[in-house]
Amino acid sequence: MEHITRTSTAKAPAERFTGDVYLNMIETPAEPARLAAALVRFTPGARTNWHSHANGQTLHITDGVGLVGTRDGEVVRVSAGETVKCPPGEEHWHGGTDTTLMAHIALVVGDGQGDGTTWLEPVTDEEYAAALDATR
Template identity: 85%
Template structure:
């Protein structure tokens, strides 16, 4: 057994996120395991770029209110206690609303080459505004 008392908070890289996003790694893949797990905190208006995962992703919302959107325009409003599963290969994004923060635990099962995440272009302000309005926000 190993007790890990804390992990340092890091600012998420600007080339993959819009706005202020903070990460605390919970588990980094160490072979033979392939689980990557992090606590991710989004300030109001902050969000990921479009991205996909070779083996899918599970998001467990721990605090606040946020949005998860897919390329086909499907958007769900999420809040603390809810879990969203994004299937393998599905291009999606997630983040806070324009007025609330959102925190989630992001879980990804990677492969021998890494976590299997493919990072794409930023979610535009127009796409984000449309997602907010589709959920009755702003």
């Protein structure tokens, strides 16, 4: 057994996120296990870039209200206690609303070379505004 009492909070890298986002790693992929897990906190208006995961991603919302959107224009408003599963290869983004923070536990199974995430371009302000309008 390993008892980890706490992990350090780190600011998420600006090249992958818009706005202020903070991460606490829970688990990093290490053979033979390939699970990556993190507590991610988004301030109002903050969001990920577009991205996909080789083996999909599960997001469990722990606090606040947020948005999860896909390239085909589907957007869901999520709140504490809800879970969203993004299938392998699906390009998507997630973050807080314009007025509320959102925190989630992000779970991904790595591809043997890391966590299997492919990072893409930022979600534009226009795409974000459209997502907000679609979920009001």
